[in-house]
Amino acid sequence: MSILRLAIPSPLRRLFDYLPPEGISVENLQPGIRVIAPFGRREVIGVLIEVAEESEFSLNKLKRVKSLLDNSPPLPQHLFKLARWAASYYQHPEGDAIQQALPVLLRKGNACEFQHETLWRASETASTDQLKANAIRQIELLQLLLEHPQGISTDALKAEGANISALSSLAEKGLAESFQRKHSHHDEQILHEAPLTxxxxxxxxIEHINGQHEFAINLLEGVTGSGKTEVYLQAIEKVLRQGKQALVLVPEIGLTPQTVSRFKQRFSVPIVALHSNMTDRQRLDAWLQAREGIARIIIGTRSAIFTPMKAPGIIIIDEEHDASFKQQDGFRYSARDLSVMRARDEKIPVILGSATPSLETLHNAIEGRYHWLRMTQRAGNSAPPEFKLLDIRQENLSEGLSAPLINAIRKHLESGTQVLVFLNRRGYSPTLTCHDCGWIADCNRCDAHMTLHQRPPHLHCHHCDKQAAIPQRCPECNSDQLQPVGVGTERSEQALKAMFPDFPVIRVDRDSTQRKNAMQEIMHKVNTGDPCILVGTQMLAKGHHFPKVTLVAILNADSGLFSADFRGMERTAQLILQVAGRAGRADHPGKVLMQTYHADHPTLQTLVNHGYCAFAQEELHNRKMAQLPPYTHYALLRAETSTQGRAESFLAAIRQQLEDDMLLPHDASWIGPFPSPMEKRAGMHRAQLMIYAENRKSLHQLLANLCWYLEQNKESRKVRWSIDVDPADTF
Structure with a gap:
């Protein structure tokens, strides 16, 4: 009797044996196909790992698979193996990891096929000029159809906020037409516009990258404004002319639309996007277009790393240093690192692009493991911005702004250019306090203050999402002297509007961009070139091109200098330079003013006077002395419970038992346990144990044994535990 060995989405780190469905021959079953199998009292979607000839369990104890969902595996074999390898490397249950590599509809058991649906497109001669000016909804709808010459579904139109009831009106006027979806690949013209010089x-x-005909890892380090995107575009052009596809990963959903727009300007080939703001149906259709080779360019966020390509040609990771490429919960994989593994399997080049590479990537380039391509000049005539530290010790600040900074903002606005004010704090104020007794509005579910928001008025914990009304009186002393403490983006926006009433102030943070298309509307306003002030969080720091911004003001450059996380200094330097890179990107010279209480701090001095490379060399030296990554490898064993102290005592007991029962590899060591930097979060008390090893193999041997031990341990069922390999932060 043949045995079907399945990966089931469950917390258990093991495979499960089943009997085949009645009347099904197992000879042609391929690993990777989906099946419906009973699991406890429910039915689940499992994935076939192998057909075995024997089981450790007697046959009469094995359940039978109910049915098969696929004739062939949805994932190509090399991506199926990559998902399995990632499950092993990141110490995650294999069944769940494989499921995460599939689109949501395939996890739910839907057919792995396109939806048979009607699409809409603009007729060949249609233009918005043919509609009356007051037919706003029809104009907006027709504009959407014109932007999708390949056709767009009614579901996609709804998702874009269009009024689909106007479709019949457009059809009657001969401006729109419907047709049935046909998925075929045509030999089309590659370019829509000529490449830049x-x-x-x-x-x-580009010569170096285009000369690579097999697997190669390239670090493309280019200062902000040096034209990395143009290098990407021309590298992709060569790949497209060879009949192959390109996968481009960006760190944030907010960057996806502008990246797609930029690529559509250049190329006339089918381009699809993959990100979490799409419907499940849209994601599956885009995924299938990539797998079938219809989509020639695939642009997505972290999870798109598992998107199959029929003819893979190149993988590009833009802003490779960004922490969002590392999943922070559940299946804690790094899309950046998996891109390297995938490119090796597919024998194609990968480009890791950044103005401020992560120290791990930079270390690999220095050691010669990566090709290090550097661009030190800005493209065109633009010069690098001038840096200046503003020492605000003993300065009287007006809503967080010093007098020299206010004067500089006024000067740039009056000269007809734009100003960007960076403050990485959402809301009106970081918290609310009582002037009489010192009470502070803390979150009762987290070790954090609640942020004060004015629009709409409420208190909000940005860690657990708890929200509360603003109290009229102090809950401790009943005083009405409640005052905001510190400055957030809302308060800065309000203050700047009062100081500069003749100029628009545009706030960009997660609160102001929640509405659909809000970010595109903001970018459109800014790109008109009229003088204005942009005030916002790190959403403004990544990848945006503001040709008329000549002044970047950083209100609090000190925020990460004294972080408990050893990566705090690196993140601060990256953020400062990324924000600074928005200044002076066109013909107008740029200036960066950084307010700081630590103007003589050696790290800031190195960064401002000698640049990121000098800072990185110093930081790598410090890491080497302290035996921190990339000179060692480590993982975090995290635990959390609803009872204070239990997570820490659990980890202490586990460490003691392991030291008594299990031989540690000679180069491995423990540190801790100790409370997490934010011990209480969302009502759970958290602790962690750091595990270090000089050799990666030793670390993974220890982690595999540790996972097995924890799954057998009865006490581990009373806590929520997880292992984070190569953690992006210690929080």
């Missing part, structure tokens, strides 16, 4: 540094980089 490259400078000498860009030319050297």
């Amino acid at each position: 490259l400078n000498s540094e860009q030319q050297l980089c």
Whole structure:
């Protein structure tokens, strides 16, 4: 009797044996196909790992698979193996990891096929000029159809906020037409517009990349404004001319639309996007277009790393240093690191692009494991911005702004250019306090203050999402002297509007961009070039091109200098330079003013006077002395419970038992346990144990044994535990 060995989405780190469905021959069953199998009292979607000839359990104890969902595996075999390898490397249950590599509808058991649906497109001669000016909804709908010449479904139109009831009106006027979806690949013209002329540094980089015909890892380090995107575009052009596809990963959903727009300007080939703001149906259709080779360019966020390509040609990770490429819960994989593994399997080049590479990537480049391509000049005529530290010790600040900074903002606005004010704190104020007794509005579910928001008025914990009304009186002393403490983006916006009433102030943070298309509307306003003030969080720091911004003001440059996380200094430097890179990107020279209480701090001095590379060399030296990554490998064993102290005592007991029962690899060591930097979060008390090893193999041997031990341990069922390999932060 043949045995079907399945990966089931469950917390258990093991495979499960089943009997085949009645009357089904197992000879042609391929690993990776989906099946419906009974699991406890429910039925689940499992994935076939192998057909075995024997089981450790007697046959009369094995349940029978109910049915098969696929004739062939949805994932190509190399991506199926990559998902399994990632489950092993990141110490995650294999069944859940494989499920995460599939679109949601396939996890739910839907057919792995396109939806048979009617699409809409604009007729060949249609233009918005043919509609009356007051037919706003029809104009907006027709504009959407014109932007999707390949056709767009009614579901997608709804998701874009269009009024689909106007479709019949457009059809009656001969401006729109419906047709049945046909998925075929045509030989089309590659370019929609001509490439830009490259400078000498860009030319050297593109020649190097285009000369690679097999697996190669390239670190493309280019200062902000150096034209990394143009290098990407020209590298992709070569791949497309070879009949192959390109996968481009960006760190944030907010960057996806502008990246798609930029690529559509250049290329006339089918391009699809993959991100969490799409419907499940849209994601599956885009995924299938990539798998069938219809989509030639695939642009997505972290999870798109598992998107199959029929003819893979290149993988590009833009802003590779960004922490959002590392999943922070559940299946804690790094899309950046998996891109390297995937490119090796597919024998294609991968480009890791950044103005401020992560120290791990930079270390690999220095050691010669990665090709290090550098661009030190800005593209075109733009010069690098001038840095200046504003020492605000003993300065009288007006809503967080110093007098020299206010004067500089006024000067730039009056000269007809734009100003960007960066403050990485959402809301009106970081918290609310009582002037009489010192009470502070803390979150009772987290070790954090609640942020004060004015629009709409409420208190909000940005860690657990708890919200509360603003109290009229102090809950401790009944005083009405409640005052905001500190400055957030809302308060800065309000203050700047009062100081500069003649100029628009545009706030960009998660609160102001929640509405659909809000970010695109903001970018449109800014790109008109009229003088204005942009005030916002790190959403403004990544990838945006503001040609008229000549002044970048950083209100609190000190926020990460004294972080408990050893990566705090690196993140601060990256954020400062990324924000600074928005200044002076066109013909107007740029200036960066950084307010700080630590103007003589050696890290800030190195960064401002000598640049990121000098800072990185110093930081790598410090890491080496302290035996921190990338000079060692580590993982975090995290535990959390609803009872204070239990998580820490659980980890202490586990450490003691392991030291008594299990031989540690000679180069492995423990540190802790100790409370997490934010011990209480969302009502759970958290602790962690750090596990270090000089050798990666030793670390994973220890982690595999640790997972097995924890799954057998009865006490581990009373806590929520997880293992984070190569953690992006210690929080």
